[in-house]
Amino acid sequence: MEVKIISECNANGENPEYLFWVGSAGSFDVRSKKITRAFVSILNKANIDFAVLGKEESSSGDVAKRAGNEFLFQMQALMNIEILNNYNVKKIITTCPHSYNVLKNEYKTLGGDYHVYHHTEFLLKIINSGKLKLNKDISNKKVTYHDPCYLGRGNSIYDEPRKLIRFLGINLVEMKRSKRKSFCCGAGGAQMFKEPEKGSKDINIERTEEAISCNIDAIITACPFCNTMMSDGVKLLKDGEIDVLDIVELINESV
Amino acid sequence: MGSRIVFLIILILSVGFFTINLQKIIANIRMGKKIDRSDHSKKRWLNMIRVALGQSKMVRRPVAGFLHILIYVGFIVINIEMIEIIIDGIFGTHRYLSEILSNFLYAFLISSFEILAFLVLLSCVVFLFRRNLLYIKRFRSNELKSWPTTDANFILIFEILLMLAFLLMNASDSILYERKFSYYDVNIVNPISSYFEFFLVNISNQKLYLFERFCWWFHIIGVLGFLNYVLISKHLHIFFAFPSTYYAKLDPLGKLDNIPSVTNEVKIMLDPNIDPFQKTNSSVDVFGAKDATDLNWVQLLNAYSCTECGRCTDNCPAHITGKMLSPRKILMDTRDRIEEIGYNTRNKINDTKSLLGDYITTEEIWACTSCNACTDACPIELDPLSIIMDMRRYLVMEESKAPQELNMMFTNIENNGAPWQFSSDDRLNWKDE
Structure with missing residues (x-):
């Protein structure tokens, strides 16, 4: 698919308005790559002037930082900031709440000051401004929305994803623990990369059970890590009966 | 009379x-480390009036x-x-x-x-x-x-x-x-x-x-x-x-402070022109926290302020699913330990214990998902998560004692710029798949 790479833009004297920060999950994880493609396809349909870093992108450092490796985080941060500032990047969009949080809140004191959008914010923006039109009716679905911790509690973005779902006319069933009280999927704080400590249950199972109890066709989330955890949960509990989708994939179905 | x-x-x-x-x-x-919370005094007063005086989070x-x-x-x-x-x-x-x-x-x-x-x-x-x-x-x-x-x-x-x-x-x-x-x-x-x-x-x-x-x-x-x-x-x-x-954190809950002394060291590593022996004004003691005195004074104030209501623990996903972690215990242990250190110091008693190890185990520290359910639930905005993170920092940066899988993840980021073992040359593969 058609994607501009910022180094090439730079060589041609172009300066794209937005940088799409793909993130490591969005670049390498099989499931997350589909989310990346869905988002890029929407950006292209809406004629958004954007580029990606491509091979120059590197881990944002979020997992390293949450795992206690502040050295590695700051190494990553300073290298990324140098590249971003070099290309004179001002606005960044990302599909990953962890990258979002780091780029928006934690790069600032290290010299990286950007206007950062999470894709749910950005999608709402381009729908509201008329750049993106929703055509196909997919309102027969019944879904629940799982708030990613770093989007919801971490950065108080609760309404944008829900507004998007409402735009689609889809029946949204809230879980008992939602918004501020949302229950973690179990991946944050670098848990994604290690076995959980021993306990009575895995966190993603607890959360998937709660979602399933809403009697829905799909679990909607807005974070690649949440997607993995909930997909694993569904595979164990209701394989093949419930979809786990990123919000951008829903939107992509209706444009 | x-x-x-x-x-x-x-x-x-x-x-x-x-x-x-x-x-x-x-x-x-x-006895806690310095941290500057003298900024935004108007915001801070308003926060205190709303949360402590006005009990806004109690009524949840x-x-x-x-x-x-x-x-x-x-x-x-x-x-x-x-x-x-x-x-x-x-x-x-x-x-x-x-x-x-x-x-x-x-x-x-x-x-x-x-x-x-x-x-x-x-x-x-x-x-x-x-x-x-x-x-x-x-x-x-x-x-x-x-x-x-x-x-x-x-x-x-x-x-x-x-x-x-x-x-x-x-x-x-x-x-x-x-x-x-x-x-x-x-x-x-x-x-x-x-x-x-x-x-x-x-x-x-x-x-x-x-x-x-x-x-x-x-x-x-x-x-x-x-x-x-x-x-x-x-x-x-x-x-x-x-x-x-x-003195509560005013930033979004998701934001975790960057350690300034690390920034200096990393800048020296990245820039060959910086003289590594130049005087920096940050006294590099320990990275992260092993004992209560490695925490900053706001974290210690937090520990003394906790009234053990347990709303943090009640919302903690690790705790709910049977892990050893309880954010309330983190604060209670911190308070008990700093009390002990204070007592021993005043009475010149030899002290060989530490908060991490004798009070809090690494199993508790590694069970956290950093989801901020605890900090959000606290009626007076205490921050047990920051203590957990400081202890991880100590374990990783001072003792290199991360769980093995996390060490592999670190190596991957160092070598390929991604937490998985993929080459950075493959970063754009999604485009044509």
């Missing part, structure tokens, strides 16, 4: 002890929140009565405020005190019932076994006794006034304690006088004793909730 001297001695001793012991706590908090649980507000308002308003009690105690007067205030105002004050005293009493009874007879999981956790449970029950029972003493004192006073006994010449308006008079009407003047005096002394000695008790109790939150909310 004798009783006035006794009163004065008790007053001076209890305020003196309170001051000395409070200073010990403040000295303990000062409406029943407990409402009862808590009753006790809190009662505590503040009824303590106005202390002014009168102290004046009467020192100068040997009887209900001094009734002489200088208008009849209406005095009646208004006493009746508000009484109504609030009754509501406080009622709330404490409900809380006592709820804590001990209802099964509420967060009040049955391991970290609440023994002293914390005794502490919680003692506070509630003591508040009930104080309120009872206050109401019985008024009831006796009112009867003695009607009987025109001795110096009882103030006609008090007592909407609540008038119902208590029923139990007292058959008692002789002399005995009732002694009973009234007993209640008066019990109330004042009780309050002064309680003031001192607060310093060794979770109840310290009645004072420390205010500075804790003032």
